[in-house]
Amino acid sequence: MRDMLGREELITVEKALEILLSYAPLLKRPDEILLPINDSYGLITSRDINSPENLPSFNRSTVDGFAVNSADTFGATESFPAYLNIKAEILMGEEPQFKLEKGEIAKIATGGMLPEGADSVVMLEHTQRVDEKMIEVLKPVSPGENVIQIGEDAMKGECIIRSGHRLRPQDAGALAGLGITDAWVYKKPLVSVISTGDEIVPPDKPVRPGQVRDINSYTLTGLILNAGGIPVKKGLFIDKYEIIKDVVEDSLRNSYMVLITGGSSVGTKDLTAKIINDMGKPGVLFHGVSLKPGKPMIGGVVDNIPIFGLPGHPAAVNVCFEIFIRPVLEIQSGVNEKRFDRGKRTIQARIARNISSGPGREEHIGVTLEERNGELWAVPLLGKSGLITTLTKADGTAVIPLRKLGVQEGEIVEVRLLT
């Protein structure tokens, strides 16, 4: 885009993301599959999961002690204990075959099933043995105390885990607890990675002067894995229209997202944009973003498959992936919940020195994090943005928003953690 004076006008990060995400509902998604819960950690549920039964299926003690009718303990104190008769011991894993009558209690362990006639459990510590047959209760219990009621954990038919939820360790545990051993989840989306650029060579080949090694396909592979996708490396291609068009076409057929990385010259970028537009509709959605590093970023959609042209700078690849690509990939993976998530990847810290930033762009600066007197400080890494090693030293990137011209030492900034 150009403004009235003919200068190139860049789109803001916010606006670019808004356009991109407006296509989200239509994007191609992987099929669902029924997997044993042991194989589904980290995958996204494709259906609501309802409880097939009441959990617990019986009134269960949460402590070691004595099952009792709470009314029998009312008013009990250390000076005036309630004297109750031990009727039986409830064995773990067994259903009590008796009923408690008034004045009776039964020994029970944590996890044990309450007998009929009992509504609560007195903790062992609040009792004193009188003899084989009798105990003193030194403290009253209220109805339901130290007991988990039938269905209190999950009611039969209740939705336990919603569709679109990433299965965490405790979620798998809960499913096992309900007797659910398999879950419907989405397969992971395949993401094609195409490296381009006449000057780019594979890392295992000798480098002639003027050449650089393929870095970004390795960074992208890791970022795709972290975001829950399956990277498919298509290889390294020279900047020729027909050659790149062929591999993009193949990638559009066989994956859910296409990433083109490599050359960072204007010529290469224009070629990438042209190919995206020639492939289908709507084509390029934005080309050039007011973001540093990451200005040459291209975002597009072709036949409901997102396709990105990434900047050449390694640090820009990382920043652009997290801002533009990860959210789209998560939607395609099936994530569909507003669960708090930003905190997992961004934190707040005080910036350790003044940083100036150009007007009208969002800027991301590599930082290390350190604690000083209990406060977190972000120490900017010096070095040009084109360096490969800047982000290997960084714990995260501090974000200077669009509308700020910089930050003062001590000011609070958002830091996106690099994990």
Place this chain on the structure above:
Amino acid sequence: MRDMLGREELITVEKALEILLSYAPLLKRPDEILLPINDSYGLITSRDINSPENLPSFNRSTVDGFAVNSADTFGATESFPAYLNIKAEILMGEEPQFKLEKGEIAKIATGGMLPEGADSVVMLEHTQRVDEKMIEVLKPVSPGENVIQIGEDAMKGECIIRSGHRLRPQDAGALAGLGITDAWVYKKPLVSVISTGDEIVPPDKPVRPGQVRDINSYTLTGLILNAGGIPVKKGLFIDKYEIIKDVVEDSLRNSYMVLITGGSSVGTKDLTAKIINDMGKPGVLFHGVSLKPGKPMIGGVVDNIPIFGLPGHPAAVNVCFEIFIRPVLEIQSGVNEKRFDRGKRTIQARIARNISSGPGREEHIGVTLEERNGELWAVPLLGKSGLITTLTKADGTAVIPLRKLGVQEGEIVEVRLLT
């Protein structure tokens, strides 16, 4: 431990962890292995990685423009531009076969190699074409401007990635950029999971009254995977000394850590502690911690292998894993750096209602997180700690420290994120 009045005295979380970690240097660790970087994402380096060469190996342009001797641009302005002769165009991926003389410039693209005689690059935007052979430079450049110098990214022999570092996407990218295609990393440690308890049944079997399904081995499997270990499920065993002793013995021989989970009764816990002590030295290090949930936690070491007896409550399993087991597992995995890490898993939020806590214990409460007017609030989940579904609803657990009797609505608390 008992105090002077004979009451059981629980060890604090801090003290328990200190005792446990004092054994860290001696703990058994997996071997190292040389892997292609494509297979080493998330693994821990076992050796320092040094740069085999200078990176870049040539002075490289970071912009599209004209390579120049900066002295030729001094004083240039829009009104009084410097007129310079275009000597050649430097093709991407090729070494320039000429030298710039005074008054000469050469066209260069981002990533291109500077010719001899040039020390900087004028951006295309700061030039104006006069004719085929000449341009005007409208703004001076300083020496080194828009250029990455030889070795500026990495000097030959410089340590790029230290031993004990978890390889992140950008680290793999940097290695590729240096022509390093394989890395020495530690194998992932095997962690045995032993489920015990007479009342515990597998999730695919019918449950009789008084029985509960094996939940914790599923939660632990996911937690071990998340922490970078390989879970080995040993199966479900009844609470018999000889039986559990046999499987613990086998686990000690064939893995790097042993987790025993299941029954939460005092009897089961005592059996676990006895077996740990009978297995070897030093045996049980602590048994019972001032922590809720998680009080019955047992930690021990036998012949340099850590062995834990976990509480029966599902929420306690999660809390105890993160507090005691993850740090030990990370050390055994080879992690050896003080890289900022807590922020990845804990954040600060305001608690949304008053919570009282028992004196002298650390308490963890399941919370959901929500943003209110730009501030993060932790909303406590109601429900008893024995519930399985509490943590499926939670985004994290809020921590009430040992020395506090509770928190007031609006007070800032640390929240450990459940991921």
